Amino acid sequence: MQLIGVLILFLSFSAASGLRCYTCYTTEPSNCTFILTCPDGLDRCISAKVNDLITKSCVPRAACISPIKCCDKDLCNGAVPTGPGVTLLLLSSALMMLFI
Known part of the structure; x- marks a missing residue:
């Protein structure tokens, strides 16, 4: 029963x-x-790039325009493009799984 109380407290804290x-x-x-x-x-x-300046911040929904x-x-x-490194890592992992 105490576990349920802790779970409810945790969920309400994260929402608030x-x-x-x-x-x-x-x-x-x-x-x-x-x-x-x-x-x-x-x-x-938000994340916007104008010329070479990258801007990231909080805005209201109404400000979401192109x-x-x-x-x-x-x-x-906060995502930064990873490039081909992730693809090569996944490929090498898949090949290892085939031979293990």
Whole structure:
């Protein structure tokens, strides 16, 4: 019974803590590591690139217009393209599984 109470407390805390987004203004996407808990009214994470400046932050839903990319999950605006490295890693893992 206590486990159910702890589970309910955990779920309500995570729902009440708000959306978390990466926030930065930079030219290098790997430098964007600061995490912000969005204040009330800002319910989307954004990522936009204009010229060479990358902007990531919290915004209200109404601000989600092109070329701004919006999402509504925790830290969803922090993905950096991985390139062919991940594909090669998966391929080598698959080949190892065939021969093990």
